Amino acid sequence: MLAKANRIVSATDYRRLVRSGRRARGSLTLAYGHRSAPGAPLRMGVIVARNVGNAVVRNRVRRRIKAVGWALAQDVEGLDVVLRALPSAAAADFTQIDGEVRRLVGVLRERA
Template sequence: MLAKANRIVTASDYRRLVRTGRKARSPLALAYGSRSGPDAPLRVGVIVARSVGNAVVRNRVRRRVKAVSWSLAQEVRGLDVVLRALPTSAAADFASIDREVRRLVRVLEERA
């Protein structure tokens, strides 16, 4: 589980990042991100819509994305990221989700 310092929790932060953040896309997810500060921790928010699947599937996708984010929190600093899972992520295995989320965060880190 992500520490509170590594989570995006307010609706206004989600809205700000989705509307004004840099975008990156993969077959499994969309990512929106912006710089928060050089010493700030990585903060991650996850959006998994009903189009991904039923509650069991959505929660599985959310847990997998958060697990990858937890490991990224030690590597990346100064970035706020919102990850929106796409319906194709429902059938993806953990390794695919891990690879794509890491790639999206790296792309946002370069762009922001």
């Protein structure tokens, strides 16, 4: 689970990132990112809509994305990221989600 300092929780932060953040698209997720203060911890939010699957599937996908975010929080600084799971994420295993989320966060870090 992500630490409190690494979570995006307010609706205004989600809205700001989705509307004005840089985008990176993968086959399983869509990432929105924006630079925050230098040295600030990575903050991450996850959106998993109903089109991904039933509640069990959505929660599994959410937990997997958050687990990758927890590992990334130790390496990445100064970035706010919102990850939106696409329906194809329901059939993906953890290694596929891990690889894609790491790749997309790296792309956003370079672009932002």
